[in-house]
Amino acid sequence: MLAFTLRRLIYVTPVAIGVTVVCFLLVHITPGDPLTAILPADATLELQEQMKAAYGFDKPLPVQYGLWFWKVLHGDLGHSIATGRPVATEVLRAVKNTLILATVATLIGFTFGTLFGFVAGYFRDSWLDKLASFVSVLGVSVPHYWLGMVLVIIFSAQLGWLPPTGAGPDGSGDWRPDAAHLRYIILPAVTMSVIPMGVIARTVRALVGDILSQDFVEALRAKGMSEFGVFRHVVTNAAPTALAVMGLQLGYLLGGSILIETVFSWPGSGFLLNAAIFQRDLPLLQGTILILAMFFVMLNLAVDVLQTALDPRIKRG
Amino acid sequence: MSTPPPAAPLVRARNLTVDFVGGARPVRAVAGVDLSLAAGEVVALLGESGSGKSVTLRALMRLLPEKRARIGGSITVDGRDVAALGRRELARFRGGTVAMIFQEPGLAFDPVYRVGDQIAEAVVRHERVSRKAGRARALELFERVRIPSAETRLDNYPHEMSGGMRQRAMIALALACRPKVLLADEPTTALDATVQIQILLLLRELQREFGLAVIFVTHDIGVATEVADRIAVMYAGRIVERGDCRDVIRAAAHPYTRGLLASRADHVFTRGTRLATIPGAPPDLGALPPGCAFAPRCAQAVPACEAGVPEERPASATHVARCILLRPPAQADAGATAAA
Numbered sequence: 007m008l009a010f011t012l013r014r015l016i017y018v019t020p021v022a023i024g025v026t027v028v029c030f031l032l033v034h035i036t037p038g039d040p041l042t043a044i045l046p047a048d049a050t051l052e053l054q055e056q057m058k059a060a061y062g063f064d065k066p067l068p069v070q071y072g073l074w075f076w077k078v079l080h081g082d083l084g085h086s087i088a089t090g091r092p093v094a095t096e097v098l099r100a101v102k103n104t105l106i107l108a109t110v111a112t113l114i115g116f117t118f119g120t121l122f123g124f125v126a127g128y129f130r131d132s133w134l135d136k137l138a139s140f141v142s143v144l145g146v147s148v149p150h151y152w153l154g155m156v157l158v159i160i161f162s163a164q165l166g167w168l169p170p171t172g173a174g175p176d177g178s179g180d181w182r183p184d185a186a187h188l189r190y191i192i193l194p195a196v197t198m199s200v201i202p203m204g205v206i207a208r209t210v211r212a213l214v215g216d217i218l219s220q221d222f223v224e225a226l227r228a229k230g231m232s233e234f235g236v237f238r239h240v241v242t243n244a245a246p247t248a249l250a251v252m253g254l255q256l257g258y259l260l261g262g263s264i265l266i267e268t269v270f271s272w273p274g275s276g277f278l279l280n281a282a283i284f285q286r287d288l289p290l291l292q293g294t295i296l297i298l299a300m301f302f303v304m305l306n307l308a309v310d311v312l313q314t315a316l317d318p319r320i321k322r323g
Numbered sequence: 324m325s326t327p328p329p330a331a332p333l334v335r336a337r338n339l340t341v342d343f344v345g346g347a348r349p350v351r352a353v354a355g356v357d358l359s360l361a362a363g364e365v366v367a368l369l370g371e372s373g374s375g376k377s378v379t380l381r382a383l384m385r386l387l388p389e390k391r392a393r394i395g396g397s398i399t400v401d402g403r404d405v406a407a408l409g410r411r412e413l414a415r416f417r418g419g420t421v422a423m424i425f426q427e428p429g430l431a432f433d434p435v436y437r438v439g440d441q442i443a444e445a446v447v448r449h450e451r452v453s454r455k456a457g458r459a460r461a462l463e464l465f466e467r468v469r470i471p472s473a474e475t476r477l478d479n480y481p482h483e484m485s486g487g488m489r490q491r492a493m494i495a496l497a498l499a500c501r502p503k504v505l506l507a508d509e510p511t512t513a514l515d516a517t518v519q520i521q522i523l524l525l526l527r528e529l530q531r532e533f534g535l536a537v538i539f540v541t542h543d544i545g546v547a548t549e550v551a552d553r554i555a556v557m558y559a560g561r562i563v564e565r566g567d568c569r570d571v572i573r574a575a576a577h578p579y580t581r582g583l584l585a586s587r588a589d590h591v592f593t594r595g596t597r598l599a600t601i602p603g604a605p606p607d608l609g610a611l612p613p614g615c616a617f618a619p620r621c622a623q624a625v626p627a628c629e630a631g632v633p634e635e636r637p638a639s640a641t642h643v644a645r646c647i648l649l650r651p652p653a654q655a656d657a658g659a660t661a662a663a
């Protein structure tokens with residue numbers, strides 16, 4: 007198992023390097039010189055050349071990449087143009103908040119998604135199935151920023167039960183696991199959980215249907231297993247795929263939460279990305295995307311390893 | 324089979340019918356089967372695909388989906404009415420009184436559980452013993468069905484075993500809770516010829532040792548004669564001929580049985596000889612003819628064949644067939660009706 011994990015880690019390396027290349031080139035394929043953003047409009051040609059040399063933009067691209075990559079390896083992602091703070095610090099703080107939100111949302115989505123999926127799969131074509139399927143289709147198709155605003159209107163504006171925006175009562179950008187902060191995560195997490203819930207419910211429903219139609223289920227009944235005993239076998243068979251889907255959904259939520267984080271002013275990576283785009287803060291944009299992409303790569307790796315641990319048919323050799 | 328079976332047979336099905344509903348129109352897969360089985364007896368259910376043999380087997384264990392399958396007639400196993408069993412009694416009955424061996428051992432084991440654990444699971448459930456005791460029983464059974472290096476094989480997943488070994492493990496699973504009746508659903512069909520024979524010999528040996536009553540479903544006449552005391556030939560959901568194994572093969576009375584025997588490959592090893600076949604195709608079970616279901620394919624059919632379902636008529640001293648070309652029962656000697 008350890009050897010397998012190490013080998014998968016080696017396989018992932020080229021993908022990770024590819025990600026850094028794309029992130030690096032991002033600066034160079036965006037229209038406009040990266041320097042025009044920081045230089046005054048009336049800067050002399052001499053000053054421009056000086057700045058180019060200072061930032062290393064006068065060197066050939068591969069050399070620039072090498073220098074940048076070396077810095078990245080040492081945890082130096084440059085400085086934000088807008089705030090002047092190190093990108094690494096900014097991004098990691100935002101990523102931490104996003105990770106918390108995405109994890110809570112995925113857990114909520116996974117819990118209800120598997121519940122709906124199992125109910126729908128077990129009672130196929132009954133009204134329970136139709137209800138569960140309706141809810142899951144709704145989850146996938148409702149625009150979540152719209153749902154977020156509706157929830158804010160109901161639970162914050164009308165009922166006044168939950169705060170509409172932010173991550174905590176002090177207005178600071180850090181979420182902590184205590185009662186006061188917990189109230190702030192409920193609305194964004196529930197809004198976000200609707201997507202993985204729908205996807206997982208659909209997947210689990212199809213999985214359960216597929217597993218129940220297999221011969222071994224009949225064989226289990228033939229040896230006198232109770233319905234609960236059969237259910238245990240179905241869960242074990244469905245687990246690898248359900249977990250894989252959950253892992254991928256977590257990955258999507260990590261990167262794809264711009265809309266929800268903006269609606270709820272959640273100080274996460276999506277919020278940061280949004281700000282970086284509008285302020286043309288290229289180092290920040292580059293750093294955020296790089297770290298999010300790396301998260302996604304690592305998450306896929308974790309899902310692969312976990313799936314192998316759960317399903318004996320996937321060869322470890 | 325010269326002595327009649329004891330007064331109360333272990334398995335008795337009377338006028339068993341199975342209809343599948345929920346499709347465009349109901350399909351009658353089993354259309355009135357009478358079957359009885361004494362302790363220690365082996366009956367082969369012979370027939371082609373779709374003749375209702377596997378469905379009959381599943382009906383005996385109430386394994387058919389309850390929403391879609393309507394079961395008629397009566398089934399008694401070991402003195403109990405199968406249709407009246409409650410949920411818990413049914414679970415005890417399955418595996419405890421009646422066990423089944425499936426056609427595809429590769430599909431009948433849960434792919435993500437170890438084979439040994441799947442056997443232990445059944446033992447734990449039926450006998451309320453510890454997992455350790457269940458494992459010990461599984462090991463004992465693995466050795467009994469002659470799986471080499473049984474101890475390590477217990478920890479195998481189904482995909483790590485060969486087809487023959489999986490079927491041995493399947494037999495071990497079926498015998499795990501000492502059932503009285505074994506239902507074997509084409510247990511050798513998925514195996515290659517040399518392994519088939521080993522499995523058949525093993526089954527026969529275990530049947531004698533444990534005194535099991537066995538219903539052996541197969542489409543292979545060779546296999547049927549190898550294992551069975553009695554044969555019942557099924558066609559379109561009915562038993563068309565049944566009786567002592569040797570007599571049914573030697574003096575087949577029903578045209579369908581004769582057709583089956585003639586279409587065996589055993590006789591045509593000469594190059595250029597064509598294999599005899601039964602013309603036509605099996606009937607549509609959703610629209611069975613009112614008379615003999617085989618009549619449309621039968622070379623000897625007469626108009627009277629379509630009048631009604633033929634009664635069982637004695638074909639020899641120890642076997643009966645549903646064909647109107649045979650002498651009616653009134654003229655037959657009384658001894659023949661006691662057979663089967």
